Structure formats: C-alpha cells, structure tokens
Amino acid sequence: MCGIVGAIAQRNITPILIEGLRRLEYRGYDSAGVAVMNDDHSIQRVRAVGKVIELEKSLSETPALGHLGIAHTRWATHGKPAEHNAHPHISDGLAVVHNGIIENHAPLRKKLKELGYAFTSETDTEVVAHLLAYHYGQSKDLLEAFRQTLGEIHGAYALAVIHEDEPETLYCSRMGSPLVIGEGVEEHYIASDPLALLQVTDCFRYLEEGDYARVSREQCDIWNIKHEAVERPVKRYEHAAHSLDKGEYRHFMLKEIYEQPEAITQTLAGTLGDDHVLTALLGPEAETRLADIEHVHIVACGTSFHAGLVARYWIEAQVGITCQVEVASEYRYRTVVVPKNTLLITISQSGETADTLAALRFAKDQGYLATLALCNVAGSSLVREANWRLLTHAGPEIGVASTKAFTTQLVALLWLTTALIQARGGDKQQIITNINALKSLPGMVEQALQLDTRIAELAERFANKHHALFLGRGTHFPIAMEGALKLKEISYIHAEAYAAGELKHGPLALVDENMPVVSVAPSGSLLEKLKSNLEEVRARGGQLITFACERVEHAEEGTAQTITLPWVEDCISPILYTIPLQLLSYHVALVKGTDVDKPRNLAKSVTVE
Template sequence: MCGIVGYIGYREAVPFLLQGLKRLEYRGYDSAGIAVLNGTLSVVKQKGDVAKLGEAVAASHADGISGMVGIGHTRWATHGDPSDRNAHPHLSMDGSIALIHNGIIENHAALRTELQQHGYLFQSDTDSEVLVHLIDHLWKQIPFIDFESAVRQALSLVEGAYGIGVLSSREPDRLIVARHGSPLVIGIGEGEYFVASDAAPLVEYTRRVVYLADGEMAVLSADGFSLKTIGNVVQEAVVTELDLELDEIEKGGFEHFMLKEIFEQPRVMQDVMRGRVLLEEGAIQLGGIMDMLDELRMARRIIICACGTSWHAGLIGEYLIEEFARIPVEVDYASEFRYRSPILGEGEVMLVISQSGETADTLAALRLAKENGVKVVGICNVVGSTIARETDCGIYTHAGPEIGVASTKAFTAQVMVLAMLALALGKDRALGPDAFLAALGELASLPEKMQRTVEESEVVRGISGEYTWAEHFLYLGRGYNFPVALEGALKLKEISYIHAEGYPAAEMKHGPIALIDEEMPVVVMVPKDASYWKVRSNIEEVRARKGKVIAIATEGDEEIAGAVDHVLYVPEAAAFVMPLLTVVPLQLLSYYVATMRGCNVDRPRNLAKAVTVE
C-alpha cells in the first residue's frame, strides 16, 4: 500500500528518491521520508506529502543531503497514527541501520517485548521499527555474520507481509531489499540499480527490470546484484523489458489523473480488444487462456473472487458468463472467501480480478483455491505481478498505468475482458453464429460510443454543480446496471466523501425508500432495455416522495426528460455492453462533485491504490 524507492550507483540519490516518491503518490500515504548514506546516515522524515518532504530536505542541510546510496518511503498508517515519529525510515539505536517497510509484521508485539528485554528503546508505535532493531540485535549477537545474513536471519523470525529496503553505514556499499506479499521491482542501469514498489519511478532511468517473487531477497551494489531466497538459495534473475512510456504516468494537460484516465477509456477499449476481437474472422482470440479454454467451457462452476471495484466488475462478469456460456457463476469478496469454509471441488475454476495483481486478499483466495486443486485464471493490469505469476493462466487488461486511486479505466478494461471471455466461452453454445457476430459488432462499435459519452463531460459538470450540497446519494439499476449502481456509489464516496449506496432498483421498496426526501438525490440507470418500464416505476416512487432524480438514459428517449430532474444520455447499445457506457457519466459526476467540493480526487483521504495487506 505504501511506496518504496531505493538507489545505489554513481549519481546523487536524493533527486531520484524524491521524484520516485512523487511517482508513487497515487498509492496513498500520510507521511514520507528518506535516508541517504555518505559515511553516516542522513534521515529526513515527516508527516505530510512529498513536496513538504522536499522542502524539509532542503532546509535540513545547507548544502543538501549528499550520497549515492539511499532509500525512500511513503507510509499509509496501519500501526500508529500519521506522525513524524511514525514515518519511515526507522533507525537502529546507534543510527547505523535504516529500514523502510511495507506490510504488517504480525508478531511484532512479541518481538518488541523480547527486544526491550535486551535494552532496545522504541521511538515509534509502528510494527516496522521492530525489524530494524531485530536486524541490529542479530548482527551484534551472532558471531561472524555480515549485513546480508543478519537481514536474512531477521526475516526468518518475522510473521506477516513485507517489502523492505535496508542500508547500513557498517557496510556502506550495500542496499538490501526483500519481499513477502508486498511488491518490489529492481531497475537495472549501467553501474547503478533502482528499486521501487512498482515500475512508475523507473521508466525515466531504465527499461530493464527484475520483479522480486515472494520470499526473495536481493543484495545490490554498484558492481552488481545477487538474488537468493530468504533461505539462502541462489535464484536466477529473470530480466523483463518494461512496456511503459513516460507520458502514460504524467497528466498530459489534464487537471487530474482521474480525469485523464476517464478520457482515456475509448482508447483503452481499443487496446483491450486489439488482436483479440477479430471481426472479419468472426472470432475472439484470447491467447493467455487458449490452452485452458476447453476446461473453462466444461467447468461445473466458475467462482469469481475480487475486492472493491474489481468485485463490481466480477458481478457484471457473472451476468455475462451465465447469459452467454450458461455456466453457473458465484461472485465472492476475496476478503471473505477464505474465512467461510468455501466448498471447492473438481471441475470448478476460480477467476481472480485485480488491477494491481498484488491485492493481498485476492492472492489469499487464489492460493486457497490452488491448494484445493482448483485451476485459477487471472485478470490483471500489471505485467509481472504476483497474480500474473501464480495463476494457471490469465488475461492482461492492457489498460496502461492507472495513477488515480479511484479506479476508472481499469474497471472498464476488466469488464471488457470479461465480455470477451464470456463470448469466447459461449460461442457455439448459447450463442449461435449470427448472435456471436452481432455481439462482436457491439464490442467493435463501443470505443466510438464511449468517445461520444466522454465528450458530454461539460453537461455532467453543469449538473454536478447542483448537487455539491448533498450528504447522501442513492444509486439504482437493474440487470447489468445493478453493479454499475454499486460502482457509481463507490466512486462518489471514495473521492467526494459523500455517503452513497447502490441498490437493485426493485429493492428500494425493501428499506431504502424510507430515506428518500427532497434532500436525497437518486441516480437511476434507465436505458431502453427489458427492464425499462420497471425502472420507470421506481423513478415515479422516488418522485412521489420529492426525491431528486438524475437519470442515465438512452439517446433519443425524450420522454424520460419530463419524468426526472436531470438526464445524462448515452448511445444506444446492446444490454451486455451498456455498463461500459452508463458508468462513464457516473465517473464524471463523481469527479466534478468532488472537485467542486475541494477534494483531492487523485489521492482521497485514507485510501491506497494497491491494498497489499489484509
């Protein structure tokens, strides 16, 4: 969830560390700090953002902090409140070791008690500080061990998740990094090495990277690096070429990353389908799962596991797969799946969805399924991520880097992948040749329709200005648009801090209708589909109680305008692709309401982009 950067080489470390932390701000954080080694360790850390950290670095040393080895960190509080003393890096008592840590040390309390008995004094409330003192203690107590061995011994004693970077003035030519459940990537330069939580900080410096696997530790120096397991078994480093451009992680003239990513969605839809939706051949080619496609078609049940926005995509996937492939689908919160004694058996397949490919709860569900002999298919956005490595096969979404914490283009890319998967599974089953070709045509026409939808952003902006006063919103939809209602409500609450709930439209009468009055805006998905008149009745029920109604309707439906307060139109499309259109006005509505309320839409409070702890 937090951000890690590190550098060792021939150039000054501070500029890379600060710029790298800036690149990782989207992950969410509440404090930041750096440690640079130049004979001794210089540490600057504080509550607040990276810009404030940069000012503090400049103010703390008249000539600046110099050094060619350094680590940096942005912290998202788990143990201990956001504060200067809880910020990373943490130091050993003698100031010779600096450590940064992502994750949670689950046995920190017992280790803290033991270390205190050996005379160690703690300066923070964090679980992370335990690890730096443990390394120091082992290094001093065990005869003839070096820095690397002390780190390895310490990691063998901790329980939980970690991604760490460690420096020591006792061995100043080393930077040690390790991971278990929290991603780390090493960038390979000429006579220099870079470390980060993901590839965003590295793209300006190198294209050659190594993704650490769980249980791996790397010792870096300016001359090279070694890769071993925590158990000291040598590993072969697999070097990957980054497929990432600098302009993909910059705003490109937009005020916020979130708005840029909303507007990128028509192009993303083309990228997701490129080489996969073959209209002239009348085929869908999903190379990543071709070897398992027959097994998927014969599955007794498909279990979809995901969290947050990806769970909403999974709900749409349930509708898609059951309609087109006629395979029973169950959608589970990954965070609940392993705690409810799930029934797993032969002939079942699990589908896991994650933007980052590092979501801790989703990984736990994946591993439980594999332990029970269930084949697992992954849908994720990040090449080389843990989900991409641990699943039996999978499909990349090709959405490109998503910097805004509130997911937009990653969600629509996931839904598009699920639509392609459902059609591939359903071909020559529930879908005859003509129906299959018609469905391909619907997918192929989507980018142009989505482009028309995002171009109505000024209309959405105008409507948004009338609802910044609201403290509660209700979102309603039926069929494919019920998950869209959930996603729209989530987007609004994430970035504007307005309480919002999504419901199936018919369920409004079973409780939520009690909340409706003139101060309750209700957003209703009412496209011209099989449920149209049912949803129109729900709108009348809201209006009868003086609720304000914003309708997301199909172009050409002039009649709806007289029945609601505001209408946002989307192009006509088949029901199964409609969620990819109706969600766009909801994304824009959330964005404009939030910015008009003065909220930081790219980095909403308390949220992190990649949830890598349970």
C-alpha cells in the same frame, strides 16, 4: 499504500529517491522519509509528516547527499501519523524501510526489549530494524543476519536495508508485498512499483515470493526462499511509454476518463476475429481447457468486485453455467464449496491487492480446475502466481478512484464470456453480437464523453447535498453500485446503490425533495419495471436524475432530468453507462472542492489486509 524507493549509483541519488516518492504519491500515504549514506559512511535520515513536498522542505534545510539510499512513503497501520513513526527506522548503524505488516511484531518487540533495545516508535517496522541489528551483532555478517531476520518475521513485507559497515551495498526482500530491482548503467534501483523508477530505467527484475537480494552498483545477487542462488530475468516495462503527466487535464482522474476509448482499443488488440475470439492469448493450457469449465468463481475487492458482479450476469445468461462472486476479504474466512471443474477468476488493477492475492493463495488448495488473474500489470504478483492470465491494457492509472481500469476489466470479462461460449460450442450469433459490440465500444465511449459539459452543469445540484441514492436493474445494478462508490470516494457524499425493485422495501423512506436519486435506465427487458420504480421517486418529490437510452422516452417534470446516451447492444450497455457516472462523480467533487486524485483516507493499491 506504503511505497519504497532505493538506489545505489556513482552520482548523488537523493533526487532519484525524491522523484520516485513523488511518482508513488498516487498510492496514498501520511508521511515520508529518506536515509542516505554520506561520504563519511554515516547514515543521514530525514523524515516528515504529510506530503513529499514537506520532506523536500526538510531536505532543503538539511541536505542529504550520497551514492546509496532508501526512501519511503508510509500509510499508517501501526502507530499514528507522526515523524517518530515515519520510515526509515534506524538501529545500530542500519536503516530499514518496510511495506506490509509484521504479524508477530508483538512477541518480537517483547524479546528485543528484554535484550535491551529501546523503541522510539509504535510501528511493527522498528522490530525488523532491531532484530536485524541484533543478529548482525552476533555474526558480523550482514547477509547472514538478513537471512536470520527473514526467518523470524511472519507476515507480508517488502524490505530494504542499508548499513554503515557496507556503504556500497543495498539489501532487499519481498514476501506478500511487491518489490522490483531496476537496472541501470553501473547503477541499480529498487522500488515497490516500477512507476517510481521510470525516470531512470524501464528494465526490471521482478522478485518472486520469498526472494531476497544483495545489490551493488555493478552486481545483483538474488536468492529464493530456499536460500538457493537464482536468476530473475530482466524485463522491459511495457507501460514506460505512457506519460505520467496530466497534460491538458486538470486532474489525472479526468485524463484517465478520457483515455478510455484508447485503453479499450488496446485491451481488445489482437483478441477478436470476425466471428470468433482469439483464445490463444490465454496460453496453450487455458485454450485447451476452456471447454472443461462448468462453474466460475470470481474473487475481487472494491471496483473490481463490481466488475465481477457484471460478469456474473453475462456468464450465467450467455454461457449457461453458474457464476459466484466473492468479496476477497471475506473469501478465505468461510467454508468454500468448490464444484468440480470450477475456474477461479481473481481481478485486480494493480495485481498486488493483498486480500485478492491471499484469496488466490488460499484457493490453490481448494480443488479448482485453474486460477486466472485478470490484471492491468503484467509483472504483478497476481499474474505470476495464477495458472492463467488475462491482461487489460489500461496503462498506468494514477487517480485513486478507478476509471479506465474498471471499464477495461469489463471489456476483458465480456471477451472471456465470449471465449467460454465459443469453447462450449454455444450460440454462434451471441458470439458475433458480442464481438461486433466490443468493436463498436471505443466509438460509443467517445460519444458518451461528449456529455461532459452537460453533466458538469448537473453536478451543481449536489453542491449542498450529503446523501444520494443510485438505482439500477440487471447488469446495471452493479453499475449503480460503482457510480455510488465513485461519488462517495471523491466527493465524500454518502451514496448507496440499490436494485431498483428494492426501493419500496426500505430506501423509499429516505426519498424527499432533498435526496438526489440517480438511475441507470437503458433500453432492455427490465426497462418498464424500472420506470415504475422511478415513478415512486417522482411521486415523493425526489430529485430524479436518469441516464437513459436515446430511444426511450422519459418524462421530465419538476426536478426530474434525463440525459440520453446512444443505443448499444445490451452486452456492452453496462460499460457505456459507466462513463456518465464517472463524469458525474468527478464534477461533483469539483463542486465540493475535494482532492480528486488523492481522496482522504484512501490508497490506490491496497497491499495490506
């Protein structure tokens, strides 16, 4: 989604801004721009439609040099992608960049037009620029004008403002959209994501909901939503040591697929004993209250939703309590019944997913025992606002199509399932089985990655395909859903997943010699039923591709092809079988010639509804 970078320093900050925008490209955007305070205390704005490289070309023709500036990458919510809609927006000597949505922009626009302000864009952000200019014109106090503006706008936003009358000051605020302040030596920076600033600092102040700040080279003053001066501690960004380069890999997605053994190892570090899990990492309150949990609700979006669906099977089968999984974008808009002693789990890679954050905030008044954030970013809004937290340690994930974030979410959810069994005095053998399986998982994933070359050859089958079906049963049905999502995300092939038993209830009508049908078929109690479903595909000439356990025989006739994976315990089988589906989607995208890391129309971190 949209990205913000800002800086104030004694040196020229334009290279910092551009590099920051480049590091935010993974989020997805349609235009970019900068506003820099020149030495004569005038603001110079440069904007461009398309990639950051187009902005760099414009800057090479019209250089912008200064010690204070803000920059932005935009993903359209109001107004089509066009230079006049790109940020920053300017009004009466000030420039503004904005992430999020101003929900009351229409009445504010009407009011400002009546006051004589002319709008040059269709964006909601320009409303903020003119409103701030109006209040500054009344008070001639920029901090007070900023406060008044924040009091009038409603919605989700991260804002950064510079004004020609204060050439040594940067103002910023956040409400429902992330923003951090980076610390340097007589320099300060701001960004919507710490990754944007790792080239200059790894020390950050994380603004809380409703915070706003006045930032100079030497000082950072922060006020909370009640207008009280507050201190936000400086924290070192724990992922700073991770490389943000592709290294030897052609794409970030492939690099991140291959990083999964290490990501799983890091996520499990310090969590497993020989015959028990170490629940202290959840915090003292969570550790003592796990035994009180009688129901679980999981709320998430996209890939994280699929992780929640897998967890439902684990929790209900192994713990023996009910588990309900909700799409976050729907959760707030229906009547939610919360049984006594229910734990709410919210899942998000970034911790800034707008729908999931909104669901968490809605849930606080619904009578849950507690809320738990399962997330990859320790300083994120989701983690800070939940009662309990469970962190994955996947490191930065740059590719839009999630890979290592998904598998580490599954690892964390299986660990949490085991913690619930333990807290409730459940099956000791199941605890030991889960622990041993988790310990073996990195090595099993390494073996699955060795299928890369064979899967690359298999991907050629999809060169001229426009549709595909994915089948699975039990815990592997959500894995089939995830496989279909990956294929459609990055290859633009229409792919749908079905519980294999549903095949004859409609989807079978689509099967012919041109339809690839991908099935996930490990060993297990549902295997024989799945085999019967696959025979229905084979009988109709479908191009059957099966990922199966090495201990199970599958006939290969005609267009049918089977790729085998090592046997593993049932509990980790969904995680292992995710790997070949990720590789398949990656190699099909290469065959199709699409932009693997930045697929069209999508963004990495969805920070608006």
